Amino acid sequence: MTVPSPFLNRPGAVVLPDAVDAGVPSHYGSPNIEQRMLAAGEAIVDLSNRGVVSVSGPDRLSWLNSMTSAELTYLPAGASRETLFLDPNGRVDYAAGIVDDGETAWLLVESDDVPPLVAWLNRMKFMLRVEVADRSTEFARIGLMPGDAPLDLAVASPNGVPLVWSDPWREVVTGGHQYAQGEHPSAGWRWTEVLVPREKLPALATGILPVAGSLAAEALRVAAWRPRKATEADEKTIPHELDWLRSAVHLTKGCYRGQETVAKVHNLGHPPRRLVLLHLDGSDSVLPSRGATVLTERNGEPASVGTVTTAVMHHELGPIALAVIRRNIDQVAHLTVDEDGISIAAAQQVIVPADAGAVVDVPRLPRLGAVRRTP
Incomplete structure (x- = not known):
């Protein structure tokens, strides 16, 4: 994304050099206060560095449905979904939030994924009536947690339907499955993104609306155990490892690329790795990278x-991190994180349990030729 954000000119804006969201403010001088404001629905977050892809045409929803993990065929105008583009072995290539306005499906993706995703989708069109375009230079994404008092935003509605995406992570979607057990922190996760025309960004950046940096959004995301493609996923990731079946996969929708792996691991196997939340010792005031x-x-x-995927300083929980570790690691094992030679003690909170998957009880058959003994 090469369009500079006007939010960078806002007083106090700081961009951390190692931030996952490059090109937008990481914070404005008070990360913890910004988190509280964001959680209360009182602030917005500049996400204009992230990508927007449009898919238009009468075949768009059935086409996307045939290639991705969510059920999209009858997606109503204005409804929100999340879906995954998998490779033939079930590994995550791309993740997208989707809102459809009745004429165009709008895909919210990571900025680095826009060029390869657009190129791949164009190769897959064949004779179907669809048009794919990168719209990142026309529309910008703004994040918020809606509160009691609605914030005044210039939401784009090119076809008469406001482009508002409500993250489905808050509940298990129809056809999905949750591996996490017990009370889930996503109950308070009201994450919403709106698309605004880029020419409206300067007015937002200089207006009276309170703002929070991208670090505030990341801290709340980690506390909600919410995976993100740019951070929690790598070239080996399958959805089960991140509990992504709860928001982005329909287990009975039918065939799509990677579906065999999704079904096999969920029904008969176990994911090789699992997502955990780490509560970090803050004695050395060091956050792992x-x-x-x-x-x-x-x-x-x-x-x-395993490895740390995202580490944050949460305004209530203190230093916490999401990490992906091997499945067979004891769920009560003592863990540490090595950050450039500094050992940080880490208490493990299970998100994806070690026995995730294998939901189908397959009876064991006797071995061929085995003699059955009677008492």
């Missing part, structure tokens, strides 16, 4: 068992 090694002790020696 993305990719920091998660360790446990084996035979008296530290052994690598």
